[in-house]
Amino acid sequence: MNEAEIVVIGGGVSGLSSAYFLAKAGKNVVVVEKGMVGGEASGRNGGMISERTDEPALIPLALESVRLWTTLEDELGYPTEFIHQGRIQVAVSEEEMGDIFTERDHALHHGISVEQLDPSEISELIPGISGRTLGGLFFANGGHANPQRAVQAFAWAFQDRGGRLYQNTAVTGINVEDDRVTSVETTAGTIAADVVVATAGPQTTLLADMVGLHVPVAPARVEIIATAPLEPLFDIALVGNGLYGRQAARGNLLFGGGAHEWIDVGLTSEPAKPNTPLIRNIARRLAELLPAVADVPVIRSWAGIVEQAPDYMPIIDIPDTPSNYIIVTASAHGFGIAPATGKVVSDLVLQGKSNIDISGLTLNRFSHLTPDWRKKRGWVPAPEHP
Numbered sequence: 001m002n003e004a005e006i007v008v009i010g011g012g013v014s015g016l017s018s019a020y021f022l023a024k025a026g027k028n029v030v031v032v033e034k035g036m037v038g039g040e041a042s043g044r045n046g047g048m049i050s051e052r053t054d055e056p057a058l059i060p061l062a063l064e065s066v067r068l069w070t071t072l073e074d075e076l077g078y079p080t081e082f083i084h085q086g087r088i089q090v091a092v093s094e095e096e097m098g099d100i101f102t103e104r105d106h107a108l109h110h111g112i113s114v115e116q117l118d119p120s121e122i123s124e125l126i127p128g129i130s131g132r133t134l135g136g137l138f139f140a141n142g143g144h145a146n147p148q149r150a151v152q153a154f155a156w157a158f159q160d161r162g163g164r165l166y167q168n169t170a171v172t173g174i175n176v177e178d179d180r181v182t183s184v185e186t187t188a189g190t191i192a193a194d195v196v197v198a199t200a201g202p203q204t205t206l207l208a209d210m211v212g213l214h215v216p217v218a219p220a221r222v223e224i225i226a227t228a229p230l231e232p233l234f235d236i237a238l239v240g241n242g243l244y245g246r247q248a249a250r251g252n253l254l255f256g257g258g259a260h261e262w263i264d265v266g267l268t269s270e271p272a273k274p275n276t277p278l279i280r281n282i283a284r285r286l287a288e289l290l291p292a293v294a295d296v297p298v299i300r301s302w303a304g305i306v307e308q309a310p311d312y313m314p315i316i317d318i319p320d321t322p323s324n325y326i327i328v329t330a331s332a333h334g335f336g337i338a339p340a341t342g343k344v345v346s347d348l349v350l351q352g353k354s355n356i357d358i359s360g361l362t363l364n365r366f367s368h369l370t371p372d373w374r375k376k377r378g379w380v381p382a383p384e385h386p
Contacts, residue, residue, distance in 0.1 A: 003193075004029060005029065005193070006019075006030070006195045007029075007032065007193040007196050008022075008196075009171050009196065009199065010033060010200040012199060012334065013335050014199040015199035015328075016031065017338045018342045019031045020158040022345070022346050022350075024161050030165075032166045032184070032188075033167050033168075034169065034203075034267070035167070037152065037165070037167060038147065040304050042304070042334060042335060042338075043148045044303065045335050046144075046244050046254060046255065047146060047150075047246055048144055048237050049145060049335070050143070051063055055312075057361055058361075060358070061337045061344070061356060061361075064339070064340040064343065068340060072153075072339060078156050079149055080146060083235050084143040086140045086237070087138075087139045088122065088137070089240060090241075090289075092289065096241075100136060112141075113141065114137050114139055115140070117138055119133050119135065125234060126233070127233050128291065129290060142236075142237050143237060147335055150338075166186070171184055171267060172187060172268070179321040179322055179323060180323060181196045187268070195326065196322075196324065199328040201306065201307050202305045202306065202307045203266075206266075207267075212322075215329065216309060216310055216366050217308060217315075217331070219262070222304055222305075224245075224256040225254070225286070225300075226252045226300050228252070228297050229250055230251045230293060233253075235247065241285045243257035243285055252299075257285070258281055258285075259278065260379075307330075309329065312332070316344060316345075316354075316362075317364075326345060340356055343355070
């Protein structure tokens with residue numbers, strides 16, 4: 001039987017960050033990933049990194065993560081393509097303008113630096129922005145990074161610290177004795193463990209069921225489009241017209257946003273990720289937001305599978321039983337907050353508590369939910385059409 005002090009289930013950015021900081025602390029860590037690292041949302045998202053002002057429980061993690069991202073390449077020793085030029089949020093409707101005012105007030109309330117912009121100031125920062133733009137906000141501490149490079153950087157740095165990474169290795173069972181996890185069953189054999197960290201994204205609920213827990217998350221497919229490369233237009237992370245995105249180092253505009261496509265997932269199978277009508281919807285809204293590039297072709301698109309908790313917020317917790325099973329589910333915030341998430345998990349394993357406030361992210365906030373909560377909300381897969 002293979003052995004490790006800590007088994008991390010899931011090779012996405014949350015799992016690899018957690019594994020890295022634990023390995024850095026001298027722990028014997030194994031990561032098991034059913035596919036390839038970053039194969040789901042961690043390597044397929046928009047790469048946005050920002051302070052969150054609209055969700056108070058997330059602010060401590062977000063603030064610490066922005067700070068950590070600024071030195072992460074030096075920390076890991078590999079490139080992430082992090083650009084710390086800020087985030088701009090624009091409004092193209094009166095409804096969005098109301099959101100701008102609310103976001104501004106939240107930021108000021110929590111001591112976060114924010115600057116309100118008028119349309120002319122936005123045009124200077126984002127050439128070709130829509131003339132419909134009514135106003136916006138500039139967050140100096142925002143930024144963006146390359147998801148594929150960042151995930152791989154964590155994976156390589158983890159292995160450099162002596163960590164073991166098993167890709168294409170699915171978890172098939174978790175053994176519990178006397179209210180503690182004793183081992184993890186995988187397609188490559190059994191791994192004995194002192195602590196298990198479950199960072200399995202869309203599979204979170206399926207794994208929790210194995211240890212007698214109910215963790216309410218719903219898997220959903222989210223999609224990103226990439227345009228043909230352009231000359232440099234802006235290096236700021238941009239949010240507006242229901243979209244979020246950035247211009248990549250190679251000039252492509254990478255944008256996503258839109259309704260979730262609720263799906264179901266299995267423990268070992270890969271969910272389908274075809275292009276959908278949502279791609280056309282994203283492209284249309286991008287053309288509305290940046291009419292100057294409306295004729296630039298979309299050359300590719302991709303999808304990742306995220307998990308959403310009922311309140312759209314992460315869950316990070318150690319339940320009473322099993323007492324050595326750490327739940328980490330990012331609820332679609334995972335990439336931006338990954339460095340701080342890894343620090344939190346390391347703190348929980350090493351000292352039983354976190355140095356970063358996660359009091360608003362515990363599992364017990366969902367104690368009132370009934371098992372059919374997804375059906376009641378309509379968070380279920382749409383019927384397949386022939």
